[in-house]
Amino acid sequence: MRSTQRTLDRDLLRDIALVCLADGIVGLSYGAIAVGEGFAVWVPMLMSVVVFAGAAQFMFIGLVAAGGNPIAAVLAGLLVNARHLPFGFAVGDVLGRGWGRRIAGSHLMLDENVAFALAQDDPARRRVAYWTCGIGVFVCWNAGVVAGAVAGTAISDTDLFGLDAAFPAVLLALVLPALKDRRTRLAALAGAAVALAASPFLPAGLPVLLALAGVLLAWRPREKAAP
Amino acid sequence: MIEPWVVIVCALVLGAGTFAFRFAGPVLRARMELSEHAERLMATSAVVLLAALVATAALIDGGEFAGFARPAGVLVGGVLAWLKAPFVVIVLAAAATAALLRLLGVP
Known part of the structure; x- marks a missing residue:
């Protein structure tokens, strides 16, 4: 042990x-x-x-x-x-x-x-x-x-070494176990989708904050549909 | 180029504001009794923020598509993470994939 x-x-x-x-x-x-x-x-x-x-x-x-x-x-x-x-x-x-x-x-x-x-x-x-x-x-x-x-x-230019890909990969590897939970996964996917959709139009930082809407989207239907 | 004192003031204001964002959570949290539901909701919020950071950092650069090499590297890292590969392998494979693709001329 x-x-x-x-x-x-x-x-x-x-x-x-x-x-x-x-x-x-x-x-x-x-x-x-x-x-x-x-x-x-x-x-x-x-x-x-x-x-x-x-x-x-x-x-x-x-x-x-x-x-x-x-x-x-x-x-x-x-x-x-x-x-x-x-x-x-x-x-x-x-x-x-x-x-x-x-x-x-x-x-x-x-x-x-x-x-x-x-x-x-x-x-x-x-x-x-x-x-x-x-x-x-x-x-x-x-x-x-x-x-x-x-x-x-x-x-x-750290892009030459692929370090720009390493940073999201680090976060992804650490976050993946939490995504085993269905509700968390739904919230995360919805949030990521919102952030990506907002990225071309809003200044950096705001799209990621808007992703918090994913928490609501994934939680409300479950609570209403609870048997 | 801007005056040195302007840079110093800007650094201090940005530093103080950033610290206020960082400090508010731990301080406010200690002052209230949180239900288990609220605790879970906050952990979920952090996971959602991190997932959104992964998505935007992988695909977006300056409000535009970041090119193919970077998301391809992140995807390789993600698949390896899903297969429960060691963390070091995940990170190095993600970086190596992006670097190699760029070497081959992929944007």
């Missing part, structure tokens, strides 16, 4: 390490792209520490570099990050008690560690997965950004 547990933990840590490594490489490209777009070396570093949300950071740099209004770029970034609000409700108890843990744990909240936490059955493992992945990605992401910003365009 104990050895099984230890193997499970080692597997979990190895999986988390892989995600940290991948995020570190994306951080490398973020630093390199930001500097390549003409930002000072400290800009991607500052953003990675205080914002710590890859998609919003890429969006901010991209919009401002393209001559966009910085206020609009901040709002676009906030819209992309609004999904952390429902994430926080789902994994809030994983952070633990006390303000220190809540503050640090909140700042470390990511798609990846939320998905890792949700994929664990046991509360203790959920906590380990959330914190390990959060701290690991924070360290790797920031180290990658520093290296990329200093070294310049060493790796600027």
